[in-house]
Amino acid sequence: MNNLNVLFRKRIGISEHQEITFETLDDVLAKTAKTIPFENLCIMNKKTYDITEENVIHKILVKKEGGLCYELNSLFYLFLIENEFHAFLARGVVYDNEAQHFQQLGKNHVTILCIHNGQTYLIDTGFGGNLPLKPVPLTGEVVVSSNGEFRVKKKKTELGDYIFEQKLKYKDKDWRIGYAFDSQKTITDISEFQEIQNIIADHPKSTFNKNPLITRLTDRGNVTLTNTSFTQWIDGTPTKTKIDQTSFKSHLEQYFGM
Structure with a gap:
């Protein structure tokens, strides 16, 4: 292998x-x-x-x-x-x-x-x-x-x-x-x-060179992180919270292992 x-x-x-x-x-x-x-x-x-x-x-x-x-x-x-x-x-x-x-x-x-x-x-x-x-x-x-x-x-x-x-x-x-x-x-x-x-x-029209975006699926929905918010879907219900640069880094590590 x-x-x-x-x-x-x-x-x-x-x-x-x-x-x-x-x-x-x-x-x-x-x-x-x-x-x-x-x-x-x-x-x-x-x-x-x-x-x-x-x-x-x-x-x-x-x-x-x-x-x-x-x-x-x-x-x-x-x-x-x-x-x-x-x-x-x-x-x-x-x-x-x-x-x-x-x-x-x-x-x-x-x-x-x-x-x-x-x-x-x-x-x-x-x-x-x-x-x-x-x-x-x-x-x-x-x-x-x-x-x-x-x-x-x-x-x-x-x-x-x-x-x-x-x-x-x-x-x-x-x-x-x-x-x-x-x-x-x-x-x-x-x-x-x-x-x-x-x-x-x-490219100026690219959507992926403007702001950071990180997302993955979970057992009950998904999690998505940007430079301004963290959104968590659990069984169809979304919860969105505002974040700053410090919490961006902590969310990145906690939810994405990065």
């Missing part, structure tokens, strides 16, 4: 001897979502690094930080490959539900596609609090998890051939578009995502 496999299992609390199968992915995805935060602190602190397998492993598994979609899904993809899954990466475009249009920064979302028994599934560990926590088939079938309902609909657009949709538990009454993605242009070399990091770090 190589270093990535050992370190990843240790980070999320899975035995080195446990066999990872398609049937046990639900548990692995839930543990990942509750352990490794979605966060942009490297972007905010202007301490980015080249997107390589070695650097992603060091950042998330050795330094025990989190990351954005191109880091989190790259790492999980590598973990799947090490455990003999037929997986690859794809790029997509996130939908801005408030503005009612797709974001204008290009295909800056990274997701995972996995083939099992001839069927292709979407797997995502890098979409903030919107994680399905289960593989979602590219058939339109609705998948239900502790985080809500999720589906992937085939729809040809200039941005790809499928759309990922969600209805988050306690938060959404109707289906919302998450992102469009292209299943035909698959990626196996994560260094391609250097372009995504550059845009996210430098």
Whole structure:
């Protein structure tokens, strides 16, 4: 078992001897979502690094930080490959539900596609609090998890051939578009995502270079930290408190181990 496999299992609390199968992915995805935060602190602190397998492993598994979609899904993809899954990466475009249009920064979302028994599934560990926590088939079938309902609909657009949709538990009454993605242009070399990091770090319209954001799921909801507030969802009830720089650091350590 190589270093990535050992370190990843240790980070999320899975035995080195446990066999990872398609049937046990639900548990692995839930543990990942509750352990490794979605966060942009490297972007905010202007301490980015080249997107390589070695650097992603060091950042998330050795330094025990989190990351954005191109880091989190790259790492999980590598973990799947090490455990003999037929997986690859794809790029997509996130939908801005408030503005009612797709974001204008290009295909800056990274997701995972996995083939099992001839069927292709979407797997995502890098979409903030919107994680399905289960593989979602590219058939339109609705998948239900502790985080809500999720589906992937085939729809040809200039941005790809499928759309990922969600209805988050306690938060959404109707289906919302998450992102469009292209299943035909698959990626196996994560260094391609250097372009995504550059845009996210430098583009004036990027939402991730303005303020710090750290979030992860919990057993009963999720926790989200910014430079001005801490929000905790427990069984559908949110509690939001204002914070200052001192409490930001203490919350970062207490709730995210960073």
